[in-house]
Amino acid sequence: MTKKLLAEMLGTFILVFFGCGAAVLMGEQIGMLGISLAFGLSIVAAAYSLGAISGAHLNPAVSLGFLMAGRMPMAEFGGYVVAQVAGATLGALVVFLVASGKADYALATDGLGQNGYGTGYQGEYSLGAALIFELVATFIFVCVVLAATASHVSAASTALAGLAIGLTLAGIHLVGINVTGVSVNPARSIGPAVFVGGKALADLWVFIAAPLAGGAAAGLAHASGFFRPGGLQPAPATGAPVL
Numbered sequence: 001m002t003k004k005l006l007a008e009m010l011g012t013f014i015l016v017f018f019g020c021g022a023a024v025l026m027g028e029q030i031g032m033l034g035i036s037l038a039f040g041l042s043i044v045a046a047a048y049s050l051g052a053i054s055g056a057h058l059n060p061a062v063s064l065g066f067l068m069a070g071r072m073p074m075a076e077f078g079g080y081v082v083a084q085v086a087g088a089t090l091g092a093l094v095v096f097l098v099a100s101g102k103a104d105y106a107l108a109t110d111g112l113g114q115n116g117y118g119t120g121y122q123g124e125y126s127l128g129a130a131l132i133f134e135l136v137a138t139f140i141f142v143c144v145v146l147a148a149t150a151s152h153v154s155a156a157s158t159a160l161a162g163l164a165i166g167l168t169l170a171g172i173h174l175v176g177i178n179v180t181g182v183s184v185n186p187a188r189s190i191g192p193a194v195f196v197g198g199k200a201l202a203d204l205w206v207f208i209a210a211p212l213a214g215g216a217a218a219g220l221a222h223a224s225g226f227f228r229p230g231g232l233q234p235a236p237a238t239g240a241p242v243l
Contacts, residue, residue, distance in 0.1 A: 005079050007054035009087035011046035015058050016091025016191050018042035020113030023181075024099050032177045039182070040170025047162025055149070056162070059185040060084055061215030065142035068219025081187070088191030096195055112192035114200040115181040115207045121199070123178040130180045131210050137172045138184040138214030144168045146222040183207035184214070 022030060022038035030038075047056045057063045060081045066072035072080075092112050099105045099112070116122070117130035125133075148161040169184070176182045183189040189207035193200040 001076070001079065004054040004076070005083040007050040008057060008080050008083040009090070011050045011054070011056050011058045012084045012087030012187050013091040013094075014046045015039070015042045015185075016088045016113075016188055017094055018045070019188070020092060020192055021095045021098070023113035024095055024110065033174070035177060036170045036173035039173050040166040040168075042166075043169050044162050044166035047165060051162060054080075058084060058087075058187075059211075059215075060187055061138050061185060061211040062142055062145055063215075064212055065146055065215040065219035065222070068216050069146055069222040071146070071222075084187040085190050088187040089194055090191075092191035092195055095192075107196060108198075111200070112196055113181065114192040114196045115183045115189045116199060116203045117180055117206065118203075121203075122181060125179045127206070130206050133176050133179045134183055134207060134210035135214040135217075137176055137182070138211040139218050141165075141168055141172060141184050142215045142218035143221065146218060150222075180207070184211050186211055 019035065019039035019042055022035045027035060043056075043058070046058055050056050055066075057066065057080055063072060063077055063080045063084070067074065067077045096107065096112055099110065100107075117125055117127060145165050148164050172184060173182045186208040189204060193204045
């Protein structure tokens with residue numbers, strides 16, 4: 001179990017370091033497309049390097065989806081979430097330390113790739129828009145993760161699961177960076193918000209509640225058997241998934 005938790009912490013660190021690091025350190029040079037690819041590629045990197053150890057959830061919403069689908073024991077869920085939040089916080093800290101090496105960097109104005117909504121943030125979308133986007137996007141993302149790693153999927157398809165999941169996350173970012181900066185992951189939002197404070201912390205509840213609701217809904221949909229070729233039959237319970 002310790003090895004699994006360390007893998008989750010390292011994997012979530014990679015996600016935040018790649019994704020938020022791209023936004024903070026290279027955002028002007030690579031734009032939203034580059035940032036989207038950075039988040040997607042981070043999942044690919046973590047999935048193929050750490051997936052065999054922990055399943056590379058890297059996201060409390062994904063872990064909740066596996067729990068609701070009967071594919072993760074409750075005893076592991078809490079540990080995974082703590083490890084993911086710790087990894088995201090460490091990732092945000094490293095990005096901050098690197099960014100601070102630039103003379104004109106200011107945490108209050110340049111941030112750490114934190115999520116948000118409303119006046120003064122990206123496209124200034126409303127709270128309702130932010131909630132809808134995060135819930136729907138997380139539902140889609142977790143559905144893809146659960147389906148791509150399901151027991152009925154062929155070995156050849158499973159081998160490509162990490163790539164499919166990473167490209168899905170990149171696609172979600174292409175749709176939603178201007179709305180919320182894209183969370184779909186409470187840990188990814190908590191890490192930067194801890195250091196930025198202010199509005200980032202005030203908005204944080206959105207990026208905890210909506211992704212968890214979307215992840216839980218995806219898990220229930222998977223548990224119903226909707227994504228199984230045989231139709232609406234309960235999916236068999238299994239251990240922690242392996243990408």
